[in-house]
Amino acid sequence: MRQLRLVLLERIRRGAPRLLGSALLLASLACVVVGCASASLMPETQAGAIKDRDRALAPHAAAIHAAIGQSGNVGALAFLDTKDGRLIVLPGDSPADAWSRYIASPEGETGRGSVPPVLTFVHRADVPKAPEAVTRGVLQQQAQLRDAYRRFEEQLGTVQRELAESIAATKREADARASMQAALTSLSEELATVRKFMLQTAQLGWLNHELVVENATGIRKLGTASQELSASSVKLEETLRQLSESLAGQLKELTSRLDTIRGKVSSLK
8 A cells, every 4th residue: 555655656746747647646546545444444443443433423414414515515524523522524525625624724733633543524415425434644644645746836837937037048148149240240341341442542542652653753854845734734733633632531531430430349348
């Protein structure tokens, strides 16, 4: 019997996917342990004690059924208080249910010492079942089993909540990394554009320098030329001035874009 209870407890402990099966095991365990308390398996002395107890309860049958009818439950645990002999009726839909309600009540917390070793579960008058003898030890084991199962469900709920929070935190970290990667990609593209612009500006400056040198040499050679050459020299100087202004504008634009890039880099830091 003890090995059977251990096997059932181990199966209940295995986790959430077997919650329904565990509930069925609880019911099976109740049937097994109650069956072991039947009169057919008890020593004669214990069976005689149960008969004496049943005879003591017989005069209270009307009161017991009245209490069951008022409660609306399937039946009730009934026993005589071991201290003062008064009738105690604990309504419930099963022996375990009635006992659980009893130990959860203030009376159950303070008066458990008055409960006899063997109790009787009396069914409602319209339920065609004979009274069942249930030991106090079995009821206490069932209550402990239910309490252990409840604690397990609470622990399982805590683990599930912590797992959900961990998954949410991981997702937030992944989103942050993706955002940072997008910003770095954008900055890399901006730097590539600036490098290309700087190369084009350098090429333009080099061509402008070569042109200035060539034109300066031509001007010195044509210093003694005619008035027409002088007019051409003035026109060429105007062209050079325009090129210089264009270069100054491009350099200013380059400076502005470099300042913009430095601002983006600072914001990323």
